[in-house]
Amino acid sequence: MNINRLAPIVLSLLCASAFAADGSISISSPANGAMVSASKKTPVIYEAALGSNGDHLHLYVDGNRVDVLRETKGSAELDALPAGKHHICLTVNTKSHAPTGVESCVDVTAQ
Template identity: 65%
Template sequence: MNIKILATILFALVSVQAYAVEGKVTISSPANGATVSSKNPIPFVYDAVLGPDGDHLHLYVDGNRVDVLHLLKGTAQLDALPAGKHHICMTENTKAHAPIGVESCVDVTAQ
C-alpha cells in the first residue's frame, strides 16, 4: 500500500477518535446573530455528542442556567426574552454537573 494513502487513512482515524473523545455541541436554532421575538417562546434546536466524561447538557441564557437536558438531540423551549441582546450557551457536563469545557454559544437580539 502506498505510504501516502496509509498516512491519510491513519490521520483520518485519529481525527475521528479525537472528535469522539472531546465531544461536540451544535446549536442549529436560533442562528448566531438572529433577531427573535420578545413576545413569544423561542425554539432552541441542538445536537450533541458527549465525550467520555460527559453525562448531560446545561442550557444557559445570559449566564443563568435555565434547563438541564439529558436528550442529546432535540428542541428545548426558551421563555420569551426581554428586548435587547442575549447570550445563549449549551455546555456538556459531568454527572456532578461540572462543565468539561465543551460548549456552543449564540448571540441573539430580542425585539
Template identity: 95%
Template sequence: MNINKLAPLALSLLCASAFAADGSISISSPANGAMVSAGKKTPVVYEAALGSTGDHLHLYVDGNRVDVLREKKGSAELDALPAGKHHICLTVNTKSHAPTGVESCVDVTAQ
C-alpha cells in the same frame, strides 16, 4: 535549542491533550446573530455528542442556567426573552454537573 527547556513545554502539551474534552454540540436554531421575537418563547434546536465523561447538557441564557437537558438531540423552549441582546449557551456536563469544557454558544437579539 536546549532539550531541558523543551521538556516542560512538551510535557505541558501532552497533559493538555490528555485532559482535553471530547464531545461536541451544535446549535442549529437560533442561528448566531439571529433576531428573535421579544415576548415570545424561543426554541433552541441542538445536537450533541456527550463524549466519554459527559452525562447531560446545561442550557444557559446570559450566564444563568435555565434548563438541564438529557436528550442528545432535540429542542428546548426558552421563556420569552426581554428586548435586547442575549447570549445562549449549551454545555456538556458530568453526572455531578461539572462542565467538561465542551460548549456551543450563539448571540441573538430580541425585538
C-alpha cells in the same frame, strides 16, 4: 537522539491529550446574530456528542442556567426573552454537573 530527553516531552503530550475535552455541540437554531420575538418562546434546536466524561447538557441564557437537558439531540424552549441582546449557551457536563469544557453559544437580539 537521547531517549531520556524525549521522555518528558512524550509524557506531557500524552497527559495533555488525556485531559483534553472531547465531545461537541451544535446549535442549529436560533442562528448566531438572529432576531427573535420578545413576545414568544424561543426554541433552541441542538445536537450534541457528550464525549467520554459527559452526562448531560446545561442550557444558559445570559450566564444563568435555565434548563438541564438529558437528550443529545432535540429542542428546548426558552421563555420569551426581554427586548435586547442575549447570549445563549449549551455546555456538556459531568454527572456531578461540572462542565467538561465543551460548549456552543449564539448571540441573539429579542425585539
